Amino acid sequence: MTPARISCAAAVIGLCLAGSARAASPSIVVTYNVEYNGLISLDVGRATVQYSSTGAGYQLALSFRPSASARSLSVGPAMVRSSGAVSPVGLSPASSSLDYSVRALAETRSFSFAGNHLQNVRVTKKKAGGLFKESSSVAYDPRTLPAYAPLSDAEQKNLLDPLSAMFLPVAGANGLDHGNCDRHLRIYDGRRRFDLTMSYRGTESAANGEALVCGATYVPIAGHSVEGDEFTQSMQDYRIVVALVAAPGSSFLIPSRVTLTDAGGATVAEAKAIAISGR
Numbered sequence: 001m002t003p004a005r006i007s008c009a010a011a012v013i014g015l016c017l018a019g020s021a022r023a024a025s026p027s028i029v030v031t032y033n034v035e036y037n038g039l040i041s042l043d044v045g046r047a048t049v050q051y052s053s054t055g056a057g058y059q060l061a062l063s064f065r066p067s068a069s070a071r072s073l074s075v076g077p078a079m080v081r082s083s084g085a086v087s088p089v090g091l092s093p094a095s096s097s098l099d100y101s102v103r104a105l106a107e108t109r110s111f112s113f114a115g116n117h118l119q120n121v122r123v124t125k126k127k128a129g130g131l132f133k134e135s136s137s138v139a140y141d142p143r144t145l146p147a148y149a150p151l152s153d154a155e156q157k158n159l160l161d162p163l164s165a166m167f168l169p170v171a172g173a174n175g176l177d178h179g180n181c182d183r184h185l186r187i188y189d190g191r192r193r194f195d196l197t198m199s200y201r202g203t204e205s206a207a208n209g210e211a212l213v214c215g216a217t218y219v220p221i222a223g224h225s226v227e228g229d230e231f232t233q234s235m236q237d238y239r240i241v242v243a244l245v246a247a248p249g250s251s252f253l254i255p256s257r258v259t260l261t262d263a264g265g266a267t268v269a270e271a272k273a274i275a276i277s278g279r
Helices: 003-016 068-072 230-237
Strands: 027-038 041-054 057-066 075-087 090-102 105-114 117-127 136-140 184-188 193-206 209-222 239-246 252-262 265-277
Touching: 027 252, 041 068, 041 075, 068 075, 193 239, 209 230, 209 252
Parallel strands: none
Antiparallel strands: 027 041, 027 265, 041 057, 057 075, 075 090, 090 105, 105 117, 117 136, 184 193, 193 209, 209 239, 239 252, 252 265
């Protein structure tokens, strides 16, 4: 895997890492170690996900801190935030934002929903170096640019942001029910609209007990470059496996491990600690 692919996988892990809410809903904090194993082994960094809920609303935050080795490949920190409402069928996001940097590029994406429909979208890119001594900045709505595959009105409805998609409502009798893998997630990340189609793979032992193992297939819908881009190609090349565990004191399934594997090796995000408070 090239440094560019490692950077892409780190960004994906940063991104890819409910039932009815009650006033005393617990707060959940999950810490992940992110590693790459291929021709070389690399400690990529740490990701921390924090969930809190009050009444019928929720807030989510993910922070990614690259290791010294990842910083040498110009992988920078990332921060993702999402908020919205908790319904009987899961999380319903109202707004989301993403800040990250790779090489000389820093990008901020923010978008919001009204009802079940995508509303405002703003992407701001800042680039330093190159032919220009000073950094340049540009802001745009990716839905209006012909360089990206068009996003139809129908594909802007009933969406999850990547962070909210990490917290899945338990389906069936319990967290190990095969039906928990039978999901078709409609996701928007501030530029790309894609589906994740999940399927049952089995079970495995995890730190917090038995984990349900699901495969996932990335299906690009819109927002990717019409000329092709590395992120989309990488996601289609990856074999994606997600191990899910029930978060104690809640009706969520959360990832205990996310593995992205291609011909060069595997990038793995594994939960090292899951803390529950406020029960």
